[in-house]
Structure formats: structure tokens, C-alpha cells
Amino acid sequence: MGWGMSRRLLPCLLLAASLALVAPPASAAADPGRRAPAAPGTPTATNGFSSITLTWSQPAAGRRPHHFRVYEGDTVVARNTTTHVTVTGLGFGTTHTYRVAAVAHDGTESALSAPVTRHVWVSGMQPQCQPGPGPLTVADVGPTAFSLSWPAGETPRHVRVTVAGRQLDTAESSLRVGGLTPGTAYTATIRPLDCPGPPWPGTLHVTTPAGPGDAPAAPAGLAVTGSTDTGVDLAWTPPAGGAARYAVWSGTRLVTTTSRPSVRLTGLWRDTVRTVAVSALSGSGAESAATPPVEARTQRCAPATPAPVDVAATAVTASSVSLTWTSVVEASTFVVTDGDRQLATVAGPSAHLSGLPPATRHRLRVVTRPAGCPDSAPSRTARVRTAAGPADRPAAPADLRPVGGWPAEQGIVAVQWTAPPGDVAAYRIYEGATLVATTTATAWTGQFPPATTHLLSVVAVDAAGSESAPSNAVQVTASFFAPPAPPPGGPGGPPPPPPGV
Structure with missing residues (x-):
């Protein structure tokens, strides 16, 4: 001995070694009594101004998972095919508790990991020290x-x-x-x-x-x-x-x-x-x-990068379609195609496709484009037909751009654009497939969680409700700081300092 x-x-x-970083034996993976993967290890977390990055250890034994899901409460907030992921779009100063589950190829899910709680704060400041x-x-x-x-x-x-x-x-x-x-x-x-x-x-x-x-x-x-x-x-x-x-x-x-x-x-x-x-x-x-x-x-x-799954298309108007999907790999870019034609490039798992002809059929697919890695194969096709309606479409707004200046309060975003020629009844601002706001002006000011980043586009709408093709997309970040106190002496005092971190 x-x-x-x-x-x-x-x-x-030696028994622990056999169950640690090496692959589980085939007999364990095939055992019908152990269909669910084992739970991942307890996550650890680091943060930025509006995000939390979670890292966990892979299950030490049992069926090898296909990917992992991150839960906040009962809601899946992130997925990835590796043992870390970044949850974005979090408001500065907010607190979040997460658990992680391992998911098999057939969708069978493990028990949840132990929770980790993290406060979105200045990275490295709290609670690290x-x-x-x-x-x-x-x-x-x-x-x-x-x-x-x-x-x-x-x-x-x-x-x-x-x-x-x-x-x-x-x-x-x-x-x-x-x-x-x-x-x-x-x-x-x-x-x-x-x-x-x-x-x-x-x-x-x-x-x-x-x-x-x-x-x-x-x-x-x-x-x-x-x-x-x-x-x-x-x-x-x-x-x-x-x-x-x-x-x-x-x-x-x-x-x-x-x-x-x-x-x-x-x-x-x-x-x-x-x-x-x-x-x-x-x-x-x-x-x-x-x-x-x-x-x-x-x-x-x-x-091979996994292709998006659960692709679903819904006709919204005679000129627009809403498209959603699920990605099991962390990515910030997705490409939407209609047959052989590229329709849109978006930052999240949804897209609003506008400016389409009425009563027309579309074969939509999505490609995942993870940074620095190969594109996925196209997803399965989602077929959809726009509603019947008038063929006229407004021209698209142009030169969508952020508006600077000291914000009135935390979380402010301001954008403006150039009106297209012709009659426009209103403008709609979208983030992916989400309608953010409707306005009759060529500028908009709204509020998001502080320090979060958003990719916005705007469409023109005519009196019949038909939407134009989208404008250029613009990335904006919601203001981080609250407005400064009034200067000494009232409005006649010195101007406030420029915004910044």
C-alpha cells in the first residue's frame, strides 16, 4: 500500500479525485436514477457600476450539464455554457441575490446552488475590504x-x-x-x-x-x-x-x-x-x-457555438414583427436574417423588425456572435406573416444621437434625431423588441437604472400606424450621479462641474 x-x-x-475535475464515468451519466445534474458549487461575485460577474465551480459528480442558468428569485436572469457569467443592466446601489442551476441537454435541471448576495457598488470597494x-x-x-x-x-x-x-x-x-x-x-x-x-x-x-x-x-x-x-x-x-x-x-x-x-x-x-x-x-x-x-x-x-433556441416571431402591425429567442451562451451581439438577407444586428435576445411590407411572409433566423469566438450556426426558422394594411411606409429617422449636459437626476438618458421627410404622426423608441417610449417630438428624455447601458433605435409612425425602418442604433449610458446641490448664491453662482465618475 x-x-x-x-x-x-x-x-x-482517491475517491474524491475520481469525482473532482475529471469527467464522470459513462455509467453514471446513463443511470436513469441520476438524470438531473448535480448542483454547482456556491458562486462568488464581483461587480462593476451596473453589473455583477458570478463564478462557480462545476458539479463534482453526476451527469455532465449542457449549460447553466442563473436565478434571481424565480426568474432566470442569465445563461452560459461555462462556469461564469455577467449579469448586466443592474442599477447602481442595488442589492441582488443569485443561485445557479446546472441544466442537462434535455432540459433537466439540478438543485440550485447556495445563494450569493452582492451590492452593486464601486468595483473593489465594498464589500471586498x-x-x-x-x-x-x-x-x-x-x-x-x-x-x-x-x-x-x-x-x-x-x-x-x-x-x-x-x-x-x-x-x-x-x-x-x-x-x-x-x-x-x-x-x-x-x-x-x-x-x-x-x-x-x-x-x-x-x-x-x-x-x-x-x-x-x-x-x-x-x-x-x-x-x-x-x-x-x-x-x-x-x-x-x-x-x-x-x-x-x-x-x-x-x-x-x-x-x-x-x-x-x-x-x-x-x-x-x-x-x-x-x-x-x-x-x-x-x-x-x-x-x-x-x-x-x-x-x-x-x-461550435450553440445556436439560439426558442425563436418566436409575432406580427405586431402591417409593417413590423417582434422576434425573441434564448441563448445558452453569453454574447452581446446577435444577427437576424430573413432568408438570405440580413435584417438587424442587436445586443440582446430580442429584436423589433420594422419597415416591412404588409401581408408578406418572412423566414427569420438568428445567429449568435460571441466576442472573439466563431459565430453559431443559424437557429431554427421562425415563420411569420405581417398583417394586411396600406403599403405606404414613412422614411426612417436619421442621426439618432445622445444629448449631453448635466442630468436632472440619476438614471437620465437623453437622445435626439432628425425627422424624415413627409408626414409623421409619432416616433417610437425601441430597445430590442421592447417599446421604451412613444413621442411626437424629435427628442426624448427618459430614465433607466443609474449607470446601465442601453442600445436604442427609433422608428417613425404614420397616421395609419405603419412603422418605418429603424434609425441607426445608438448606445447610451444612464447618468451615474444625482444632480449637484444648487451653487452658493443661487442661480448666479458658478456652473456645476462636468459629469464624470
Whole structure:
């Protein structure tokens, strides 16, 4: 039995390794009693002025999911085919709680992850530098190694764990500490590297039990030597004197063991980072200190980007159609076609298609265009016929543009445009398939959640209700700050400062 961590711990650790980052066995995926994937790990979150980025760990076992859904309450607010996503369009200063579910190819959904709550604030300010996540805990204590962990908190943090004068840095919420002496008392402390202040609470005292102390020297030169969208190749330099085996760790999770100074991690997700380290094992199971951790990142793009699903078209008027769809991959650009003709490029999963002839048939498809990755294949066709009505259409408005100036209050957006020739009864402003406002003027001022970004277009409407083709699209950001206080001395005082962050 001689090469393991110890006769007592090795079987459990190897079982954990078989369920960790490697793909589950085919028999588990095919078991009809385990149709639902396992739940993802608890998310962590970071934020910007109007967004929250969530990151979670993939299910450690069970059926491999097809994609993930992010819930706020009972509402799906985001989807992606990897273990992170950014939820956008959030108001500055608002608070949100999310859970994540894994979804199989047939739509079967896992239980929800534990929740994470995040306040949309200035990135890096709150609550990153608030008091720490709580006490350290210890597990798998052996003669030459033990595992430390701590609650992840709301946001990932780079931390430094100090044990016997050794400083061990990580961005994970757990750490394997090896190369220790049997029968020795140790003290461990933790502190953040990205915030000032004293160490967090939870200094921990651990005494290693008696046992073999012939741990090898630590391996060196751990590096990523190759990657795909589902796996990463690692290699390292053996220690002087060699080792019986090597243990590959992700935090305190034993990924696998190997007798060679290289390994391939499989069953991962695209564009996913895992922090890994490698320790050497003697024939008696004594464990060396681990290498400095490295980030093992899979390739960003999948071989084939999933096409949009659930494409649905509805005739709105004799000149317009509303189109909606679902994307299971995070993307900010979608292309809508009618047969072989491109109709629109939009930023979200819906489009308002206007300026169409009356009583005409349309075969609409959608292509997902993720940034930096190949386009998806076209979606299935959604067939729709515009209503009967007059053939005349107004000309499209031109030169849609934002209007500057100090806003009257938080969240203000102002745009204006040039009227087309001919008679116009009104103008309609759209964001995707959503009607934002109707006005008879050639300018509009509205309000969105502060600091959120929106892609708007405007159409002209005639007396019969027919819509023109859309204007150019313009991206606008709702104002961040509230208006300043009146200057001293009333209106005659100095002008306010220009807006800015």
C-alpha cells in the first residue's frame, strides 16, 4: 500500500479525485436514477457600476450539464455554457441575490446552488475590504500535511496563509499545506493581499501526528503545456532524489495522483480557470510542500457555438414583427436574417423588425456572435406573416444621437434625431423588441437604472400606424450621479462641474 497519503486517508482522497475535475464515468451519466445534474458549487461575485460577474465551480459528480442558468428569485436572469457569467443592466446601489442551476441537454435541471448576495457598488470597494470571511478550519491532518479552508465570502480574494514562517498565496478559499514535520505544533494565520488591515480572525493551531517523515523535496516548474476547451495539460520538474508519486491539488481537493511528472486534466468547461498545485509523495506516503499554484485555463471558445433556441416571431402591425429567442451562451451581439438577407444586428435576445411590407411572409433566423469566438450556426426558422394594411411606409429617422449636459437626476438618458421627410404622426423608441417610449417630438428624455447601458433605435409612425425602418442604433449610458446641490448664491453662482465618475 506504500505510496499513498496514508493508509487511512488515501482511499477517501482517491475517491474524491475520481469525482473532482475529471469527467464522470459513462455509467453514471446513463443511470436513469441520476438524470438531473448535480448542483454547482456556491458562486462568488464581483461587480462593476451596473453589473455583477458570478463564478462557480462545476458539479463534482453526476451527469455532465449542457449549460447553466442563473436565478434571481424565480426568474432566470442569465445563461452560459461555462462556469461564469455577467449579469448586466443592474442599477447602481442595488442589492441582488443569485443561485445557479446546472441544466442537462434535455432540459433537466439540478438543485440550485447556495445563494450569493452582492451590492452593486464601486468595483473593489465594498464589500471586498470589509471584515474577513470567518475562521480557518482544518481537515485531513497527516504526519506531513493538512488542509486549510475558509468561507469564500461574497467576492474572491487573494489571500496569504502563513504557516511556520512559510507564506502561501492563493485566490482559492482552501489550501493544501505539506512538507511538515510529524508530531509538531503549527500555527496558521490568513490575511488579504488586496486590502490593508490586520489578519482576519481565525488563527489556527494544528499538531501533526507521529508518522513517516521522509517527505521528498517539492517539485518545481509547474506549468501549463497545452489546453483544449475541456482540458489542460500540466508538467513539472521532479525533485532531486525523485518521488514515488505526485498529487495534483485544486485548493484542498485532490484532483488525481500520477507516477509521471505530467498529467492531463479533463472534463472541464471552456474558458474556465482552476488553480492547481503539485506535491511529491514518498513510498510511505509522506508529502512534500506543494509547488507554487498556477492557473490552469481552458480555451475560451468551444469548437461550435450553440445556436439560439426558442425563436418566436409575432406580427405586431402591417409593417413590423417582434422576434425573441434564448441563448445558452453569453454574447452581446446577435444577427437576424430573413432568408438570405440580413435584417438587424442587436445586443440582446430580442429584436423589433420594422419597415416591412404588409401581408408578406418572412423566414427569420438568428445567429449568435460571441466576442472573439466563431459565430453559431443559424437557429431554427421562425415563420411569420405581417398583417394586411396600406403599403405606404414613412422614411426612417436619421442621426439618432445622445444629448449631453448635466442630468436632472440619476438614471437620465437623453437622445435626439432628425425627422424624415413627409408626414409623421409619432416616433417610437425601441430597445430590442421592447417599446421604451412613444413621442411626437424629435427628442426624448427618459430614465433607466443609474449607470446601465442601453442600445436604442427609433422608428417613425404614420397616421395609419405603419412603422418605418429603424434609425441607426445608438448606445447610451444612464447618468451615474444625482444632480449637484444648487451653487452658493443661487442661480448666479458658478456652473456645476462636468459629469464624470
